Amino acid sequence: MRIGLVCPYTWDVPGGVQEHVRGLADALIDLGHYASVIAPANEDELIEPRYVVPAGRAVPVPYNGSVARLAFGFLSASRVRRWLKEGDFDVVHVHEPTAPSLSLLACWVFDGPLVATVHTAMPRSRVLHVSAPILQSALEKISGRIAVSEAARTTLVEHLGGDAVLIPNGVSVHRFEKADPLPGWPGDGGTLGFLGRIDEPRKGLSVLLEAFTLLAAERPGLRLLVAGPGDADEALEQVPPALRDRVVLLGQVSDEDKVRVYHSVDVFCAPNTGGESFGIVLAEAMAAGAPIVASDLDAFRRVLRAGRAGELFQNGNAADLAAAAARLLDDPVRRATFAEAALVAVRDYDWQVVARDVLRVYQAVAPAAGRVAAAVL
Amino acid sequence: MTAVTSLVVIIVLALIGVYVSWRAGRLDRLHARLEAARFALDAALVRRSSVALELASSGLLDPATSVLLADSAHEARAARAARELPESDLTRALRAVFGQPEFRASLSGMQDAVELLAELEGAAHQVFLARKFYNDAVAATQAARRRWLARALRLAGNAAMPEFFDIDDSLLPAGEEDQEADMPHLTS
Numbered sequence: 173m174r175i176g177l178v179c180p181y182t183w184d185v186p187g188g189v190q191e192h193v194r195g196l197a198d199a200l201i202d203l204g205h206y207a208s209v210i211a212p213a214n215e216d217e218l219i220e221p222r223y224v225v226p227a228g229r230a231v232p233v234p235y236n237g238s239v240a241r242l243a244f245g246f247l248s249a250s251r252v253r254r255w256l257k258e259g260d261f262d263v264v265h266v267h268e269p270t271a272p273s274l275s276l277l278a279c280w281v282f283d284g285p286l287v288a289t290v291h292t293a294m295p296r297s298r299v300l301h302v303s304a305p306i307l308q309s310a311l312e313k314i315s316g317r318i319a320v321s322e323a324a325r326t327t328l329v330e331h332l333g334g335d336a337v338l339i340p341n342g343v344s345v346h347r348f349e350k351a352d353p354l355p356g357w358p359g360d361g362g363t364l365g366f367l368g369r370i371d372e373p374r375k376g377l378s379v380l381l382e383a384f385t386l387l388a389a390e391r392p393g394l395r396l397l398v399a400g401p402g403d404a405d406e407a408l409e410q411v412p413p414a415l416r417d418r419v420v421l422l423g424q425v426s427d428e429d430k431v432r433v434y435h436s437v438d439v440f441c442a443p444n445t446g447g448e449s450f451g452i453v454l455a456e457a458m459a460a461g462a463p464i465v466a467s468d469l470d471a472f473r474r475v476l477r478a479g480r481a482g483e484l485f486q487n488g489n490a491a492d493l494a495a496a497a498a499r500l501l502d503d504p505v506r507r508a509t510f511a512e513a514a515l516v517a518v519r520d521y522d523w524q525v526v527a528r529d530v531l532r533v534y535q536a537v538a539p540a541a542g543r544v545a546a547a548v549l
Numbered sequence: 550m551t552a553v554t555s556l557v558v559i560i561v562l563a564l565i566g567v568y569v570s571w572r573a574g575r576l577d578r579l580h581a582r583l584e585a586a587r588f589a590l591d592a593a594l595v596r597r598s599s600v601a602l603e604l605a606s607s608g609l610l611d612p613a614t615s616v617l618l619a620d621s622a623h624e625a626r627a628a629r630a631a632r633e634l635p636e637s638d639l640t641r642a643l644r645a646v647f648g649q650p651e652f653r654a655s656l657s658g659m660q661d662a663v664e665l666l667a668e669l670e671g672a673a674h675q676v677f678l679a680r681k682f683y684n685d686a687v688a689a690t691q692a693a694r695r696r697w698l699a700r701a702l703r704l705a706g707n708a709a710m711p712e713f714f715d716i717d718d719s720l721l722p723a724g725e726e727d728q729e730a731d732m733p734h735l736t737s
Contacts, residue, residue, distance in 0.1 A: 536678040
C-alpha cells in the first residue's frame with residue numbers, strides 16, 4: 173500500500189506525536205509498504221529519516237492555552253497539495269486532526285480514503301468547543317478514526333461526535349534494546365531512575381523523592397537519576413539538604429540520551445499516581461531491559477503481567493515503593509529475571525504488532541488497495 | 550439606484566448559490582463515504598463467515614467446536630434481510646472458540662490451525678472496524694440530511710436515509726471491555 177502520514181508538529185522537536193508517527197512509518201516500511209511523512213521542518217537542513225518531506229518552518233502561536241509550533245496558511249496548504257499529488261497515496265493518515273496545522277489542511281485538500289488518529293485528551297476543551305463547526309466539514313471526510321487511549325476517544329466523541337477505534341501507542345523495541353550508559357552511571361552504590369515531567373503531580377516524582385529519602389538514609393552510595401522537563405529547584409526542595417547532591421536532574425534530554433538513561437539505572441521507577449492509560453515510558457524501559465518498579469495502576473498491572481515482569485507497589489505509598497526498590501537493589505538475580513520477563517512482555521506493544529492493527533484500519537477504508545495488504549496480514 | 554440594487558441582488562443570489570452547492574457537495578461526499586463503508590462492511594462479513602466455515606471443515610478443531618462454528622457461520626451467511634442477529638451469534642461463537650481455557654497453549658505445535666485461527670481473528674477484527682466506520686458514516690450522513698437546508702432543497706435527492714448496523718462484533722471477552730485496545734491479540 174502507498175501510505176501518506178501527516179504530522180502536525182515540528183519534526184525536530186521531541187514529542188509523543190512525532191515519535192508515534194516515526195515508529196508507525198518505520199514499521200509500515202518494514203512490513204513492505206511505501207510510507208511518506210509530511211511534517212513542519214526547515215527545508216535547508218537535512219532531515220532524518222529520508223521518508224520525511226519538509227513542509228516549511230512551523231510558527232510559534234498561542235493555541236489551547238500554551239504556545240504551539242504549527243504550520244498553516246496558503247503556503248503550507250500548497251505544500252501539502254503537492255505532496256499528495258506526488259505521493260499518489262492509497263490512504264492518507266493524519267495525526268491530531270483537530271490541531272490547526274498540516275493534518276487539518278490535509279483533510280481539507282485530500283479527496284480519498286482518510287484515516288485520523290487522535291492523541292491528546294482535552295476534557296471540556298474550549299478550543300474544540302468553539303472550533304467544532306469549522307472542523308466539522310474537514311473532519312467529516314475522515315472514514316476511519318483511531319484513538320490512542322480511552323481518554324482521547326472520550327474527548328473526540330464529546331466534542332465532535334462519532335466514534336473511534338482504540339489502538340494503543342507502539343514502542344520501537346529495537347531502538348531501546350542497546351545503548352551505552354551515561355558516563356559514570358549507574359555506579360557502585362546503586363541507582364534509581366525516573367523519566368517524565370518533574371512538575372506534573374500525576375507522574376509521581378514526589379512519591380519517588382520521598383521513597384529515595386527513606387532508602388538513602390541506609391544506603392550511602394545510592395543515587396537518583398531524573399530526566400524530564402520542569403522546575404529542578406522545586407523538586408530538590410522535597411529532599412533533605414544532605415541528600416541533594418545524590419539527586420541528579422538532567423532536565424529535558426534528547427532521544428538518544430533518553431535511551432541511555434534507561435541503560436544507566438539499576439532500577440527504573442514509574443511512580444505515576446494516575447491518568448496513564450498506557451505507560452509508554454514504562455514500555456520503553458521494558459524494551460531497554462531495565463528492572464522496573466511501578467505503581468499498581470490497572471494499566472501498569474496489565475503491561476507488567478500482574479507483577480511477573482516488574483515489581484508493583486501500592487499507588488502513592490512511598491514506604492511501599494522504597495521496600496519494592498530495595499528488594500530489587502539487593503538481588504541481582506531478581507533484577508535479571510524481571511528484565512528478561514519484561515523483554516518478552518513488551519513484544520505485544522512493539523510497533524511491528526501495533527502497525528498490523530493500523531493496517532487493518534487502512535484496509536477497512538480502502539478495501540481495493542487493501543487487498544494487497546491482506547497478503548501481509 | 551436600481552442598477553446598484555440589482556447588482557446587490559445578483560451578488561447575494563450568487564453567494565447563496567455557492568453556499569448551497571458547497572453544502573450539496575459535502576452531502577455528496579458523505580454519501581460516497583457511506584457507500585465505500587457499506588461495501589467494506591459487506592466484504593468483511595462475507596470473509597469472516599467464509600474463514601469460519603473453512604476452519605470448521607478443516608478438521609483442525611475438535612468436532613463439537615467445529616459443529617458449533619459451522620452452524621453459526623452458515624446461519625450468518627444464509628441470512629439476507631435480518632442479518633444483525635445471526636452475525637452477532639457468529640461473534641458469540643467465535644468468542645467461545647477463542648475464549649476456551651488454555652486456548653493459546655493448546656495450539657502449540659499445530660501450525661496449520663494457528664495460521665487459520667490468526668486469519669479468522671483478523672477477519673473478525675476487520676468486521677469490527679468496518680462496522681464501526683460504517684455506523685460513523687451513517688451518523689454523519691443522517692445529521693447532515695436532517696439540517697433544514699438539506700431537507701428544504703432535497704439535497705439528498707431520492708437516496709434512502711441510511712440506517713445503523715448494530716451487531717455484537719467484539720472479540721474482547723466479557724468483562725474485559727476496559728482494556729487499552731479494542732482488538733485483542735488472541736492467536737499471536
